[in-house]
Amino acid sequence: MSANSNSLTAAIPTLNGLNYLTWAPKMTNFLQASGLNWVLRKTCPKETEEGAKQVNIDKWDNTNDHALRHILLKMYTHLSSRYQGYGMAKEVWDFMISVPKRV
DSSP states (O other), X not given: OOHHHHHHHHTSOOBOSSOHHHHHHHHHHHHHHTTOGGGGTOOOOOTTSTTXXXXXXXXXHHHHXXXXXXXXXXXXXXXXXXXXXXXXXXXXXXXXXHOTTTO
């Protein structure tokens, strides 16, 4: 991780369950600045989809893994353990948007 990335992540508060409205925009900005936010809008291309090449699937998998890890690392343990089993950053993000008062 670069020094620039470290300074960006340091600016993101750790999600504690009460600070979602502060945490979410900062996490969004970090994911955008890191080029990871597109996996929050797109699901993994399926091998059966026309034009889906293995390189695109691999790129999505790698980007998703990075985005998901960053999201989980900026949560307190009681929250990150709840989402640990999710396979997609988009799943975690969409759930948190739907119930921000519960996360």
